[in-house]
Amino acid sequence: MWYRCDGDSITLTLHVQPGAKRSVVAGLHGDALKIRLAAPPIEGRANKALQKFIAELFVVPLRQVELIQGEQSRHKVVAITGSKIEPESLLSEA
Numbered sequence: 001m002w003y004r005c006d007g008d009s010i011t012l013t014l015h016v017q018p019g020a021k022r023s024v025v026a027g028l029h030g031d032a033l034k035i036r037l038a039a040p041p042i043e044g045r046a047n048k049a050l051q052k053f054i055a056e057l058f059v060v061p062l063r064q065v066e067l068i069q070g071e072q073s074r075h076k077v078v079a080i081t082g083s084k085i086e087p088e089s090l091l092s093e094a
Contacts, residue, residue, distance in 0.1 A: 001031065002014075002028060002031055002032050002033045002087075003033070003087040005087070008081055008082050008083075009079055009080070009081050010058070010079070010080045010081075010083060010087055011068070011077060011078070011079050011080075012033060012054070012077070012078045012079075012080070012087065013031060013032045013033065013075070013076075013077055014032055014033050014034075014035055014050075014070075014075070014076045014077070014078060015029040015030070015032040015033070015034045015035070015074055015075060015076075016034075016035050016037055016046065016050055016074050016075075016076055017034065017035070017036045017037065017074065018037045018039055018040060018041040018046040019037075019038075019039075019040055019041065020036035020037055020038050021036075021038060022036070022038045023035070023036065023037050023038045023039075023049065023053045024036050025057070025090050025091070027091065028091070032075065033087075033090065033091075035050065035053070037049055037050055037053065044071075047067055047071060047076075050067070050076065050078070051065045051066075051067060051078070054078055054080060055080075057085065057090060058080045058083035058085045059083060059084070059085055060080060060081070060082055060083045064080060064081045064082050064083070065078060065079070065080050066078065066079045066080075
């Protein structure tokens, strides 16, 4: 499963593809949610852009999105707190 809900916290397992034309949810990639990101993988820019994109998707302030794992990797784990958005709803956008 690509996400886990625990109280008011949602943990997502992501496969991130930086350098895309625009930031979009691209569906599932194995056991991860694939996100194409319109930011280059240079000096942490993609990580910042990812956190901003996730915050917008889940309608939460940026400070409520935390990159837990995968700072230097395409496979990332992100935690979101305080969102009312269901993770499954992201797949309908893909």
